[in-house]
Amino acid sequence: MKKLLVVVDFQNDFVKGSLGFDGADKLDSIIVQKIRDYDGFDIVCTLDTHYENYLETNEGRNLPIEHCIKGCEGWEIYGKTGELLKEAKKFEKTTFGSLELADYVKENKYDEIEFVGLVTNICIISNAVIAKAASPESKIIIDADAVGSYDEEMAKKAIDIMKNLHMTILNEG
Numbered sequence: 001m002k003k004l005l006v007v008v009d010f011q012n013d014f015v016k017g018s019l020g021f022d023g024a025d026k027l028d029s030i031i032v033q034k035i036r037d038y039d040g041f042d043i044v045c046t047l048d049t050h051y052e053n054y055l056e057t058n059e060g061r062n063l064p065i066e067h068c069i070k071g072c073e074g075w076e077i078y079g080k081t082g083e084l085l086k087e088a089k090k091f092e093k094t095t096f097g098s099l100e101l102a103d104y105v106k107e108n109k110y111d112e113i114e115f116v117g118l119v120t121n122i123c124i125i126s127n128a129v130i131a132k133a134a135s136p137e138s139k140i141i142i143d144a145d146a147v148g149s150y151d152e153e154m155a156k157k158a159i160d161i162m163k164n165l166h167m168t169i170l171n172e173g
Contacts, residue, residue: 004110005038006101006131007031007045007088008117008124008147010081013067013074014048015118021150024118028079030146031116035084042108045077045085045117046101046127049092059095097126102134112139116146121158128162143170 010031011017015024035043048068054060068075070092077085091098105113113135115128124147132140142162149155163169 001111002109003038003041003112004105004108004114005034005041005043006113006115006117006127007035007043007077007081007085008115008127009046009048009068009119010078010117011048011068011074012076012078015078017074018065018067019150021148024148025079027116027118027146027148028081030143031081032079032084034114034116034143034146035081038114042089042110043085044089044091044101044104046091046093046098046123047075047077048123049075049094057094096123097130099130101127102130105131105138106134110135110138112141114141114143116143118148120147120149120155121151122149125158125162128167129165132165132167140167141170142167144173145171 013019049070050068051070054066055064076082091100113131115124128140128142144159159169159172
């Protein structure tokens with residue numbers, strides 16, 4: 001079986017920085033265990049990546065909080081997860097979803113693709129939908145215990161939407 005783990009935007013700014021929220025740091029040990037569970041399989045990550053002109057971008061006008069500026073501490077991957085992903089393939093993205101990740105998924109034809117990280121109702125759902133479009137026969141997995149959001153109600157809605165899109169939800173509820 002060909003499997004892929006995608007660690008989405010588990011970056012300092014989303015955990016403890018400008019867009020951090022209570023409980024995000026607790027995902028570190030869960031994601032570390034996922035990485036260990038995927039030993040022998042492919043593991044990649046996405047990095048929310050912005051530049052000094054962030055506030056002039058569409059996202060910056062809608063969310064005027066500078067975050068994940070490339071090269072800054074907030075852009076780096078958080079905690080032990082960051083240590084384990086030093087050598088992992090990284091997809092830098094300036095928006096919620098990564099078309100490069102989609103191309104990678106399409107090219108590699110995975111049986112299963114699991115998503116962990118942040119934020120459930122924004123970048124997790126965006127990249128999961130893109131992966132589903134790129135590889136419609138792959139089993140897309142979201143472990144509800146390994147994703148998080150600053151807005152629990154929106155996160156639950158996103159989980160419901162992903163389930164409705166025929167994605168497998170682990171540890172729901």
